[in-house]
Amino acid sequence: MGEELIICRCQEVTEKEILDAIADGATTVDGVKRRTRACMGLCQGKTCGRLVQSMVARQTGQNPADVPPQKSRMPARPVKIGTFGGPEDV
């Protein structure tokens, strides 16, 4: 496996880019996300979030469970804009 290995498939972020972000000072999944766009795609980190978390842990000498995951926000899965009805549908 080389450093061109894709970790975040949605945003096509490679292992090397994530290692660079950690070297640049990222100590959390959000820190990697802000520097590389990993976890910012269609799946919102559902696929690569854990991988990024373990990479941060390994590089910074932490236990993976101690590395904060990315902040979760709604919606849990993509929702069409037309679905949001506004006050009339209450």
Next chain:
Amino acid sequence: MYDVIVMGGGIIGCSVAWQLSKLGKKVLIVERTDIASGSAGATDGVVGYHTKKPGPQLDLAVQSIEMFKTLNEELGMDVEYGLEAGGIQPVENKEQWDMLSAMAEEQRKSGVDIRMISAREACQIEPNLNPDIYGALYSPTGGKVNPLALTVAFSRAAKKLGAEIMTNTEVTGFIIEEGRAKGVVTSKGEFRADAIVNACGSWAGKVAKLAGLDLPIKPRKGQLAVTEPIGPYLTATVQCALYNVIKFRPETIKDQTVLKLGSSLSIEQQESGGLIIGGTREFVDYEGENTFEAVETMMKRAVRFFPALKDVSVIRFFSGFRPYTPDGLSLLGEVKTLPGFYMAAGHEGDGIALAPITGKLIAELIVTGKTSYDISDFSPNRFL
């Protein structure tokens, strides 16, 4: 020992640190969490003239937008700046038309091209815009940038010139000697410098309080959505007319819900294809969760102006705090009651656009004692 300590690793702090480093100063950035972890990573990237308050704020924007042109080259990193994207503000009725026309007339005094156009012209520029509008305001030179990339680029460029960045480091107090600010006390120890810059954005009021200063900067929440990536849909940045009305003439708004949520529409398409949709302004202290009330209002307004968006999916809602000040102007300059303590905060929703010029002017002020543009209207001392 440092020449300058910049508190806050956001877009303003990193810009100030880069400019100071360029002038040969030894800079330390002290950041409570991480670079771009506050508002810079929780906003859109509109860099336009037409949403700026006429007068000095707009004059600053004009100078800042000039600086954006060469940032990629100077920073050595692509900040995804789209210069000629243009800015459009669709207008829904004659009342809004009259208000925006009057504002545009004031804004043109700063020498910018901002004009009112018909609904037809607006739809020729942006074919996906709903033709059922009264008209629009148009500013051809409006642009957009990736604010996250820009903040990271400022920080890296500063580091290359010798600046140090301490993340996960919270300021807890100040070293004050003979009435002068001489350093900061942090969760990782004390650091001394000749000048201290408060660039803590929405948290700048709290940090100033640690130095005994009572400055009226408070957080105003903006909620946003990002959609799945789609093909080219929108070139300009679009803010509905209500955006400017809420910003500059809130007293004319009668609907209390609109006033409380500050609900207008701001929308742009990023280089990656996703659309960023936002446009709320709420005072809820530092409560940053998304609310169904705001989310529904924003999505409905998005479909009102761009009907085809009803079939596009949102992949994430998010929010950020904008540093509000009572008069809509940021606080730039040295605090007279505490020499050595400088403010560079309070840009509310204009922080991204004004970051380059803010960094330049604050660096000039600290290094030479004067600025290439008069910033006395922005003096923090107007509140002291």
